[in-house]
Amino acid sequence: MKMATVYVDGRAYEMDPKQNLLHACLQLRMDLPYFCWHPAMGSVGACRQCAVKQFKDESDQHGRIVMACMTPVAEGARISIRDPEAVEFRQAIIEGLMLNHPHDCPVCDEGGECHLQDMTVMTGHDYRRYTFEKRTFRNQYLGPLVNHEMNRCIQCYRCVRFYREYAGGNDLNSFSLRNQVFFGRDRDGVLENEFAGNLVEVCPTGVFTDATLKRHYTRKWDLQMAPSVCVHCGLGCNITAAERYGMLRRLVNRYNGEVNGYFLCDRGRFGYEFVNSERRVRQPVLRGKPASAEPALEHLRELAGGSVIGIGSPRASLESNFALRSLVGAERFYAGVPGAQSRLLKQMVDVLRNGPARTPSLREIEHCDAVLILGEDVTNTAPRMALSLRQSVRQQPAEIAERMRVPLWMDHPVREIAQDQKGPLFIATPSPTRLDDAAARSHRAAPDDVARLGFAVSHLLDQGAPADLPDALRGPAEEIAQALKSAKRPLIVSGPSLGSAAIIQAAANVAWALPGAALAFTAPESNSIGLSLMEAPALDAALAAEADTAIILENDLYRRLPAAVVDEFLARFRHVAVLDCVESATTAKAELVLPAAAFAEADGSLVNSEGRAQRFFQALLPTAPIQESWRWLGEWETLDEILGAMASALPHLATAASAAPGASFRMDGAKVPRSPHRYSGRTAMLAQIDVHEPKPPEDRDSPLSFSMEGTPDQPPSALQPFFWTPGWNSIQAVNKFQEEIAGPLRQGDAGVRILEPGSQRPPFFDQIPPPFQARDGEWLLTPLYHIFGSEELSRLAPGIAQLSPQPYVALNPEEAGQFGGEVDLLGQRISLVRIADLPRGLAGVPVGIPPFAGLDLPMWSRISRPS
Amino acid sequence: MFSVVRTIWYVLLHMFHKRITVQYPDEKPYLAPRYRGRIILSRDPDGGERCVACYLCAAACPVDCIALQATEDPTGRRYPEFFRINFSRCIFCGFCEEACPTYAIQLTPDFEMGEYQRPNLVYEKEDLLINGPGKYPGYNFWRVCGVQIGGKDKGEAENEGPPVDIHSLLP
Ligand code: SF4
Ligand code: SF4
């Protein structure tokens, strides 16, 4: 790339001419205050905070004030950040923004990590001169997750730009005018968008704050933090988990350029509260009675010595699954997923490993310029991916802007040029999805017909692919094929959510018919792919296994199989031992329950749907006897030991061990501190128990320390516990840690890919299903996913639980006409909702919500009028 | 020899000097109000707990001997759920008082805190909270702050205009 030379305060710097001056200056680690610019959302020039002086040439002494974020980098440009007039201008801007600012810092949840505080200090505005009335606003109730305190707003417009333009929401807006502009909803109510939680980080002030944190509030400087990975879906977004007084206090986004970037979904951000839930298993339970660790462990060893099988879990780490596999023996270890899903996952992994299509990272998805989604309601099955897909439709219109020489960071002009034009995004699902508004076309079809559409597209792209192309399919299929063919970076998205192998095969065919196409599969749980790579037989095979004892790892079988099947299965064993972090129907049936550490209390690795192995670390030490499942199950002393054992037993997972540096890693002889250096209260927090402060616990498993002592330098990204640099207390500090603004972190993005494509195209799949036929009096129960409610652990977080739907069954309004408000289904009275466009013959039911948890969906069932 | 005699002479002279030894504890010394002794938490002029649990004192404390946890009453007024000072660590530097934005935490001219048992030097909120405003009689943070609490609606703080009606069509 050709760089431009720009003079800043008389010194020459190399800058990227595709960028604006603010971006370029920050990248060079200069301090220049800003508010409205956001690295993922570009510039709009709304706040006027980033003013610098620009000079015509060397002889120009006068210069003029320009907004750095709105001024392109140009060869030979001369600017000054320190120019007294620019300094004064920036001070005046802050003073203006502060006129109405309430005297709230001490009781403001943003305090201590407030971008407005940081920028105020940076500009040097330190004295209030304005003594007239401040304007005030009433706050709104925005739901259980996000809190509103509108007086603190500085009208930077970041919130509405993120919410409306970036995330596609439409219930948050700016109202009123002049100095009374208000950011909120038209009335009180829960924010509808699934990414609303990002407002907490996007808003540079304390207008939008984390409502779950508020209930156990702690300042950022007082938190003990560790790099972690979200466990609430298969994408594995990077998070920072934070502890105080032995309790998990909150999660924030941990920037990973390839994975989640700057944003998380609300399930991931707020689901953490399950760790503090009443339903946690905190003590071993032996035959219904609390037991202490030694007899419990003794009992486990005894059981493991006999005839035993082990059932793993897609929500347990690689290490824990491996520990169980080692304990019971590889041939008696079963993946804890039902056969149908296990086969789908295996098929996905095979397609990705053997075929030429590569899994894209979320960043790559953002840059794809034509997308076909087969069968996935992405917002509800892999939420963060939906945010990336929403950006992908801006790729083609952005090319027009580029042709008109409008730089892409000029957010507003680029959107004006694009108008309503969207890049091609095609969605084929049974029921409407939250991405439909961004799609060029959405097709509503039964699962088999979704697959048929995919097969038709692949045939149009490559005559070698099998064909079954009735006229009705030809039109839509041609449109899609055409769009994919003319794209530079086409992408196919699919997954196991509809339980259909044909859909996955169709997606593979399309991707293989398009050389260079990317293929993204969603994965249902945080380690579904990792478990699948262990190649253990499915749960169904375990049903036939003969043994006295079953050891079940972090798995509620009642959410996997119908209750009757599980009852019968568990009854066949003389002993059932369960390790889990939360109580479940399965732990209730167990003879022995061992308390397993939840993600924030554990070290381990997960493989996400991209095939990226990522490490998560303890943010807090669990209260004994809670410990990681792999510690209960094995004799390994440290994480490195079990990783070593895993690498030799399962060589194809060996690379997972390099997802993060081992425990012996040091920076200049020091560990990486989990807490900021201003961590307070060390000599008082436990003084009521003992005035002699305990020695900080040692961490044998990782190079992180349980204290504020350690290296002040930037650690490898997988070990980055939090983002902070002097003068940058808010999460915006991440600018200082990136190689390139909005690019990779300086030490490279965390995680290692362990799933790479093959070079040869395998033969096309040729099992095209026949068209879906509706039946009389019977409906195909089709899974409908809910970001809030469908996932097992986040359901236990009170905020998420409040947003979860009640059980329902959905029918096409015409078919629903024959019923009233309720129907009988599976022997239960269920309320009926109407979903326009749901294909006839399908009945949508919410996944993971009792009584639908554990059903093998899709399945046929009668629906009748309430008797 | 001479020096010995001179020393004795000086000692003798001292017998006629004014005595400055204070008969503590029978006689109490005068300590300025700004003397930095035992720390207290004060109340605002309306009798409410002044501390808003902002954690600033804890952050300022060089020996990290203040620990607290914020909580809120149902009306949104924030206060410490617990507030603990470990006086066996405190160096009475006064940084906490300096950092406090509400005048809640104050050092007092009381230094008589000797204990035989170190645990007795761990003070909880009940031990710290006094019944008056201490050195700063007039200030009530909540009257200045923009957050709504029980008894103070939006727009009712000092220097605040009434809340904007965002649905109004008037310019
Ligand atoms: S938004 Fe920032 S500056 Fe404003 S009250 Fe909150 S912490 Fe203070
Ligand atoms: S609410 Fe926050 S993000 Fe929105 S305009 Fe105000 S300060 Fe900016």
Ligand code: SF4
């Ligand atoms: S998209 Fe998935 S991994 Fe990412 S935050 Fe949401 S639930 Fe977690």
Ligand code: SF4
């Ligand atoms: S600084 Fe003052 S208001 Fe803040 S926590 Fe300490 S005593 Fe309370």
Ligand code: FES
């Ligand atoms: S950041 Fe440049 S005007 Fe707001």
